[in-house]
Amino acid sequence: MNLASLYQRANEVQRHDAKLILSEYASILQWRSDGQDSLLDVGSGPGNVLMDFVHPLLPKSFEQLVGTDVSMQMVRYANKCYERYARTQFQVLDIGCEELPEQLKGRFDHVTSFYCLHWVQNLRAALRNIYNLLRGEGGDTLLVFLATNPIYEVYKVLQSDAKWASYMQDVDQFISPLHYSTDPVKQFEELLNEAGFVYKNVELRSEVFVYEGVQTLKDNVKAICPFLERIPMAQHEEFLNDFVDIVISMNLKQDTKANAEHSQERFISPYKLIVAYARKSPDYLQNVISDLGNVKNVKGVM
Numbered sequence: 001m002n003l004a005s006l007y008q009r010a011n012e013v014q015r016h017d018a019k020l021i022l023s024e025y026a027s028i029l030q031w032r033s034d035g036q037d038s039l040l041d042v043g044s045g046p047g048n049v050l051m052d053f054v055h056p057l058l059p060k061s062f063e064q065l066v067g068t069d070v071s072m073q074m075v076r077y078a079n080k081c082y083e084r085y086a087r088t089q090f091q092v093l094d095i096g097c098e099e100l101p102e103q104l105k106g107r108f109d110h111v112t113s114f115y116c117l118h119w120v121q122n123l124r125a126a127l128r129n130i131y132n133l134l135r136g137e138g139g140d141t142l143l144v145f146l147a148t149n150p151i152y153e154v155y156k157v158l159q160s161d162a163k164w165a166s167y168m169q170d171v172d173q174f175i176s177p178l179h180y181s182t183d184p185v186k187q188f189e190e191l192l193n194e195a196g197f198v199y200k201n202v203e204l205r206s207e208v209f210v211y212e213g214v215q216t217l218k219d220n221v222k223a224i225c226p227f228l229e230r231i232p233m234a235q236h237e238e239f240l241n242d243f244v245d246i247v248i249s250m251n252l253k254q255d256t257k258a259n260a261e262h263s264q265e266r267f268i269s270p271y272k273l274i275v276a277y278a279r280k281s282p283d284y285l286q287n288v289i290s291d292l293g294n295v296k297n298v299k300g301v302m
Ligand SMILES: C[S@@+](CC[C@H](N)C(=O)[O-])C[C@H]1O[C@@H](n2cnc3c(N)ncnc32)[C@H](O)[C@@H]1O
Pocket: 001, 011, 014, 015, 018, 042, 043, 044, 045, 046, 047, 049, 068, 069, 070, 071, 074, 093, 094, 095, 096, 113, 114, 115, 116, 119, 120, 224
């Protein structure tokens, strides 16, 4: 997904979830007592979730805010939108990469990520990298991503249609790595353990989002569907109509009477979100006590 401005105009669900979860976790994140926090966000896309909901939580004297994304187009767009913000920059980073850039290693007090990790097949590598981005003492991470979504079943049906099959041969690369998991919480906890995280809280939240009207649903699909950029523009509407027909066949459409004349179509999307919070250091309280003389390195206690 590279279409930054399109995504920015059709990311209501993603914004809603990030805002809600951040309001719950703002006081749990281990803010530094000296207010010099540095935070890196993984998969920031156009940057609006990061700047609208994370940036206001940072202390005024924060050290640096780094938004990252695998897509150069997203990074360019975000840098342009937010260039006037001090100590803030966006840069390209594939969180599933083999080796992190040296200058990012161990530099951050917090790593956040919203609606990105379901795009990353190699969660093991992603968590290893997130762990290594964090400072040795007190670093923590808040990760929010899709475990399941009906869109993945729609993709599978579209792939079985000869009309679209050639564009969707690698469909499994775009399905959340936890979509078919029988116990996504356990699986993700094990991955966090393996990466070295100590304190962990992993939840699976069942959510429902309602898309009001077929155009809203299509706009949201267009903003994130990785196959459209491979399909000739002239066939986009046909692809989206087939998408909607499959959604209807899955009984995810409701007709409601908006008023006497008009009935409004609504599309129901039941999905599951992983919300994971984890800390790097086992000796957090010990560090606070032993470092009391060195206020610069002491973090706020939750
Ligand atoms: C749905 S958007 C989420 C954007 C933003 N975090 C939000 O909540 O609106 C997912 C973003 O993850 C990025 N992404 C996908 N794979 C990635 C990877 N391996 N490393 C970093 N970013 C990745 C995509 O380019 C896209 O911008």
